[in-house]
Amino acid sequence: MATKKIPFEASANLQRLIGRELIPNDEMAIVELVKNAYDSHARHVRIRIQPETEREPGSIRISDDGSGMSEQDIKNLFMFAGYSQRPDEVSGAARVPTGEKGIGRFAADKLGQELQVFTKKKRAKDGLRLTINWKDFENRKKRFNEVEAAYTPSAVPGLGFADSGTVLLITNLRARWDARKIASLRTDLADLMNPLARPKDFEITLEIASGERSDSQVIEPQPPAADWIVDVTVAADRIHRVVRREGEKAIVEEKKEDSPADLSYLRGLRARFQYFDKRPSKAAAKGLTAGVRVYRDGFRIEPFGSRTADWLHIAETRAKRAGHAHIVPTRLFGFVEISRTSHPELADTTSRQALLDTPTARSLVTVLRSQLDALGDLLRSRAEPRWRENRRRQAIEVEQARLHILGVMSLGLAHELRQPLQTIRSEAHNIQTRLVQLGTKDAEIDAAQAAIDRSVERIDKNISLVSDISKGSVTDRAKCDLAEVVQKEVSWFALRASAAGIKLESNLPKVQAAVVNQFAVNNVLINYLQNALESVESSGGTKITVTLSKRRQQHRIEVTDDGAGVPEDIQSQLFNRFATKKTGGMGVGLYYCKTVVESHGGKVGFEPVVPTGARFWAEFPDGDKAR
Amino acid sequence: MANILVVDDEADVLEALARALRLAGHAVSSAASPAQAIQLCVDNSFDVVVLDYIMPSMTGIALLNKIRTYHPTIRSIIVSGKIDIQQSEEALSAELKDRIEADAYLHKPLENPRLVETIKSLLNKDETRSWEQIAERNINAKKREVDVRDAERAMRQKRKKQ
Numbered sequence: 027m028a029t030k031k032i033p034f035e036a037s038a039n040l041q042r043l044i045g046r047e048l049i050p051n052d053e054m055a056i057v058e059l060v061k062n063a064y065d066s067h068a069r070h071v072r073i074r075i076q077p078e079t080e081r082e083p084g085s086i087r088i089s090d091d092g093s094g095m096s097e098q099d100i101k102n103l104f105m106f107a108g109y110s111q112r113p114d115e116v117s118g119a120a121r122v123p124t125g126e127k128g129i130g131r132f133a134a135d136k137l138g139q140e141l142q143v144f145t146k147k148k149r150a151k152d153g154l155r156l157t158i159n160w161k162d163f164e165n166r167k168k169r170f171n172e173v174e175a176a177y178t179p180s181a182v183p184g185l186g187f188a189d190s191g192t193v194l195l196i197t198n199l200r201a202r203w204d205a206r207k208i209a210s211l212r213t214d215l216a217d218l219m220n221p222l223a224r225p226k227d228f229e230i231t232l233e234i235a236s237g238e239r240s241d242s243q244v245i246e247p248q249p250p251a252a253d254w255i256v257d258v259t260v261a262a263d264r265i266h267r268v269v270r271r272e273g274e275k276a277i278v279e280e281k282k283e284d285s286p287a288d289l290s291y292l293r294g295l296r297a298r299f300q301y302f303d304k305r306p307s308k309a310a311a312k313g314l315t316a317g318v319r320v321y322r323d324g325f326r327i328e329p330f331g332s333r334t335a336d337w338l339h340i341a342e343t344r345a346k347r348a349g350h351a352h353i354v355p356t357r358l359f360g361f362v363e364i365s366r367t368s369h370p371e372l373a374d375t376t377s378r379q380a381l382l383d384t385p386t387a388r389s390l391v392t393v394l395r396s397q398l399d400a401l402g403d404l405l406r407s408r409a410e411p412r413w414r415e416n417r418r419r420q421a422i423e424v425e426q427a428r429l430h431i432l433g434v435m436s437l438g439l440a441h442e443l444r445q446p447l448q449t450i451r452s453e454a455h456n457i458q459t460r461l462v463q464l465g466t467k468d469a470e471i472d473a474a475q476a477a478i479d480r481s482v483e484r485i486d487k488n489i490s491l492v493s494d495i496s497k498g499s500v501t502d503r504a505k506c507d508l509a510e511v512v513q514k515e516v517s518w519f520a521l522r523a524s525a526a527g528i529k530l531e532s533n534l535p536k537v538q539a540a541v542v543n544q545f546a547v548n549n550v551l552i553n554y555l556q557n558a559l560e561s562v563e564s565s566g567g568t569k570i571t572v573t574l575s576k577r578r579q580q581h582r583i584e585v586t587d588d589g590a591g592v593p594e595d596i597q598s599q600l601f602n603r604f605a606t607k608k609t610g611g612m613g614v615g616l617y618y619c620k621t622v623v624e625s626h627g628g629k630v631g632f633e634p635v636v637p638t639g640a641r642f643w644a645e646f647p648d649g650d651k652a653r
Numbered sequence: 654m655a656n657i658l659v660v661d662d663e664a665d666v667l668e669a670l671a672r673a674l675r676l677a678g679h680a681v682s683s684a685a686s687p688a689q690a691i692q693l694c695v696d697n698s699f700d701v702v703v704l705d706y707i708m709p710s711m712t713g714i715a716l717l718n719k720i721r722t723y724h725p726t727i728r729s730i731i732v733s734g735k736i737d738i739q740q741s742e743e744a745l746s747a748e749l750k751d752r753i754e755a756d757a758y759l760h761k762p763l764e765n766p767r768l769v770e771t772i773k774s775l776l777n778k779d780e781t782r783s784w785e786q787i788a789e790r791n792i793n794a795k796k797r798e799v800d801v802r803d804a805e806r807a808m809r810q811k812r813k814k815q
Contacts, residue, residue: 441707444734445663447762452669455765459676482762 036170041163044107045135052201053214055133059088059194060215060230062130064325066092066192067121073215074233074240077203084199086137094190095145097154100177104131104143104156107170121323135160139198144182148190155180208234212245213313218326221247221312222298223363225324248312250359252300254405258397260285260295267397269404279404286396287389294368297394299401302357311359318360318394331360338395352405353398362394421621440489447482454478503649508540508581511547512574519555523570528562532572540581541649546622547583550630553615554585554642561589561640579648580628588639592632600632619644655776656698659683660690660716661705661732670703670732673765674772687716694723701772704755706733717755728775730768734761 049055056073063071068090078084095104107129134141139160146153156177163173185191201207215230224247233242252272259266261282269279299318302310318338319331329335336342341355364372372386458475461468516532523530551572558570567589575582592600601620620630628646635641657679661667664685671683682697684690687710690702702720704713713731720727757771 441734444761445666448732448734449663449665449669451762452666452673452765456669456672456676459673459765463676479764486762 037166038163038168038170038173039166040170041107041132041135041160041173044129045132045160048129049133049136052137052207053211055136056086056088056211057214057218058130058133060218063088063090063092063192064121064228066090066094068092068191069227070229070231072231072233074235075203075208075211076235078199079237083197084138084203086196086199087193088196089184089191089193091189091191094147094150094192095154096147096150097177100145100154100156105175107132134158134194134196135163136200138196138200140196142195142197144180144193144195146182146185146190146192149188150190151187152179153182153185154178208232210313215245216247216312217314217319219245219247220319220321220324220326220361220363221249222361223296223321223324225321228325249298249361250300250302250306250311250314252306252310252357252359253303254299254301254401256299256301256397256401258295258297258299258394260289260292260393262293263289265289265393265397267400269401281400283396283400285393287392288385289389289393291369291372291386292389292393295362295364295390295393297360297362297397299398300359300361301353301401301405305354305356314359316356316358318358318362320362320364322364323366324363330362338391338398340398352402352409358398360394362390364390418624421624436489443489444486447485451479451482503541503543505539505541505649506544508538508542508547509534509536509574511544512551512572512583515548515551515555516572519559523559526559526563528559528567529569530572531569532574534572534574535576538574538576538581540576540646542581542646543626546626546628547646549622550619550644551583551585553619554583554644557615557642558585558587558589558640561591562587563589565590567639576648581646581648582643583646584641584643586635586639586641588635591634591638591640597632597634601630616642655679655700655772657681657772658690658693658697658699658702658720660685660687660702660708660713662686662708663705666705670768673768674703677765677769679772687711687719690716691719691723694720699724699727701728701730701775703730703732703768703772706731714755728772729755730757730759730771730775731755732759732761732763732768 049058060071060073071088071090074087074089076082076085076087141158141160143156143158144153145156154177156175158175162168182191182193184193212232215232218230219225219228230245231242232245233240255270255272257268257270263284264282265285267279267281267283268277271278315331315333317331317333317335318340320327330337336355338360340353340358344353344355369386372384372390454475458471461471512534513532516530516534520530555570555572561567562570567587569588571584571586573582573584573586575584601616616630623630623644623646626646628644630642630644632643633641657674659667659671659674659681660683661670662685667683667685671681674681682693682699684693687708690704702717704716706713708716713733717729717731720729756775759768759771
C-alpha cells in the first residue's frame with residue numbers, strides 16, 4: 027500500500043482553549059489587545075470601557091491609529107491562528123513586535139461574546155468590518171476552519187481618507203467592570219511601559235464611561251516608592267553605580283567599577299533597582315508585582331519581571347543561602363532599559379528564549395547580577411544583625427515584665443509601708459507633745475523628733491519613686507506637647523529648687539508636638555532633675571538649666587547644672603546599675619533611665635561642663651519613626 | 654474642743670492618730686472598722702470624722718456617705734496612703750471634691766500638727782450648710798452609687814460573655 031498523508035485538523039473548541047485559558051484574566055486580555063495595537067505601529071491606543079448599567083449594555087472599545095489591515099492582511103494574519111511575525115520578519119525601521127504567541131486577538135473572547143473589527147489602511151477608500159461571534163466556536167464537532175466570520179466593506183468611524191487604524195468593539199461582556207477591576211486594569215496597562223523612560227510615540231488612554239459623562243485619562247506608569255534606589259549606567263568600559271536612600275539627601279554610595287563581563291555591546295545601558303526594607307504594600311509598590319523588568323525603547327518585554335522569570339537568579343540565590351541572602355525577591359523592583367538603536371545585539375534577539383543565549387545577553391545578566399550583589403553587600407553592612415534585634419526585643423520584654431511586677435507590688439507596698447510610717451511619725455510627735463505637756467521641754471528631744479520626721483519623709487519619697495517608675499506602660503506612645511510636659515515637671519521642681527536657693531531655668535520652645543512615651547520622658551526628667559538638685563545643693567552651685575530641642579525627628583532633653591560635676595573615675599559607669607556617688611542613693615536612677623529610653627529606641631548620655639558641672643541628656647525618636 | 658471620730662482598720666495607726674488629737678485637746682472616739690464607726694454614729698454626735706481611705710469592708714468614701722445619713726453636717730477628712738505625692742493635696746482635693754466630697758484629703762504619713770491644723774480650719778470655716786445643699790449632696794451621692802452599681806453590673810456581664 028502506498029504511503030498516504032493525513033492532515034491535522036483542529037476542533038473549533040481549540041479557540042476556547044486559546045482565548046480563555048491562556049489569558050489569565052480580563053485585564054491581561056486588554057493588555058494583549060493593546061500590545062497588538064503597538065505591534066501595528068499605533069502611536070495612540072484608546073480604550074473605552076462602558077460598564078454595564080440598567081439602561082445600557084456594557085461594551086469595550088479599543089481603537090488605535092496603527093497601520094490597519096487590508097482584506098489580504100485579515101486573511102493571512104488575523105484569521106491565521108497562532109501566527110505572528112517574528113522579529114526578523116519585520117523591516118528595520120519598524121517596531122519589534124511584542125506579540126509572540128499569535129493569539130492576542132483571541133483575547134477578545136475572554137472579554138465578551140461578540141467582536142466587531144473595523145479596520146482601514148491608509149488612503150483606502152473604505153475600511154472593512156468583520157464580525158465574530160465566539161459562540162460559533164462552541165460546537166466541538168465543528169472543525170476550526172469551518173468557523174467563518176462575515177466581513178463587509180464599511181466606513182470606520184472617526185477615520186478619514188488619509189488615516190489608518192483599527193477599532194475593536196467588544197459587546198456582550200462577560201465580566202462586570204467595577205471600580206476595583208478598572209483600577210487593576212490601570213495598573214496592568216501602566217506596567218506595559220517603563221515608568222522611568224516612557225516609550226516614545228506611544229500613549230494609552232483609558233476612558234471610563236458612566237452615563238452621560240466619561241472620565242478619560244492617559245495612563246502614566248509610576249515607579250514604586252522604595253527605600254533604596256540604585257541607578258546603574260554603563261559608561262564606556264565601566265559601570266557607574268549610585269545608591270540613594272529614600273528621605274536622605276546624601277548619596278549613600280557612588281562607585282565606578284570595571285566589569286567582569288564584556289561591556290562593548292551594553293554601552294549606554296541604564297537600569298534602576300528599587301528595594302524595600304520591608305515587603306511593600308500594594309500602594310507603595312504602585313500596584314506592581316516585584317521583579318526585574320526589561321523594556322525595549324520604553325515598552326515592556328515579556329517575560330522579564332514576571333513571577334516565574336527569575337532571570338537574574340535572585341530567588342535561586344536566596345534559596346541556596348536558605349534565607350541568608352540579603353536581597354529578598356518580593357522587595358526588589360527593577361527597570362532595565364535597552365534600546366534597539368544602542369543595543370542592536372540585544373534588540374534583535376530578545377524573543378522569549380533568545381535573550382539568555384547570546385553572549386551580549388549573558389553579559390547583561392552578569393553585569394546586573396554583580397550590581398545586585400553589591401547592593402546585597404551594602405544592605406548586609408547596614409542591617410542590624412538579627413541577634414542584636416532579638417536581644418533588644420528581649421530586653422524590652424524583660425523590662426516590661428519587671429515593671430509589671432513592680433507595679434503590682436508597689437500598689438500594695440505603698441499602702442503597707444505608709445501605715446507603719448504614719449504610726450511612727452504620729453507617735454514620735456505624740457511623745458514630744460506629751461513631754462511638753464508634762465513640763466519637759468528639751469532641745470535633744472526636739473532634734474530626735476525632727477530626725478524621725480526627716481527619715482519618714484525620705485522613706486515616703488522612695489515609695490513614691492517606686493510607684494512612679496512602675497506606673498504606665500513602656501510601649502505606649504501618645505501625641506503630646508513635649509514642651510508642656512517638660513514645663514510641668516520643671517515647675518514642680520522649681521518650688522523645691524527655690525526653697526534651696528537654686529535657680530531653675532528652662533529653655534523650651536513654645537510648643538513641640540511629639541509622639542512619645544510620656545512616662546519615659548517624665549521619669550528621665552525627674553531623675554535628671556533630682557540628681558542635678560542634689561549635686562548643686564551639696565556643692566554650693568547656683569543654677570540648673572533644662573533645654574528641649576528637636577533635630578532630625580529626635581527630641582532632645584538636656585539638664586545642665588553647675589554643681590561639682592561627676593568624678594572622672596565614675597563617669598564611664600554612670601549609667602550602670604548600682605553606680606552611685608551619693609550616700610543614700612540607690613544607684614538605680616540613671617540605670618533605669620537608660621533602660622527605659624533605650625527600650626524606646628532612644629539614647630542617654632552625659633558630658634562634663636567647663637569649668638564645673640554636668641550635663642545629662644536624653645534623645646527620644648519621634649513616634650512612627652521609632653523602631 | 655470638738656468631738657472627733659477616727660476610723661482606721663489598723664490599730665496602731667488608729668491609736669496614734671487618736672492620741673495626737675486627744676493631746677491636742679479634742680474628745681476622741683476611735684473605731685477599728687466601718688461597722689464600729691456606724692455603731693458609734695448611731696449613739697453619739699460628732700463634729701469631725703477622720704477616715705482611712707482603704708479599709709477591708711468598705712472604702713472611706715462609702716463609709717462617709719453612710720455616716721452622713723446620721724450626721725449630715727459632719728466635717729470629714731480622708732487620709733490615704735495611696736495618694737500620689739506628686740499631686741499636691743490641694744489639686745487632689747479640687748479634683749476629687751466633686752467625686753467624693755470629703756472636706757479635706759491628706760496624704761499618709763502626715764505630721765500631727767497638719768492634721769490638727771486642718772481640723773481647726775474646718776471647724777472655723779464660717780460655712781453654715783443649708784439643708785438644701787445637704788439634701789442635694791445626699792441625692793447626688795445616691796445617684797453616684799447607682800451609677801457605680803450599674804457600671805459594675807455591666808462590666809460583670811461583659812466579662813461573663815467573654
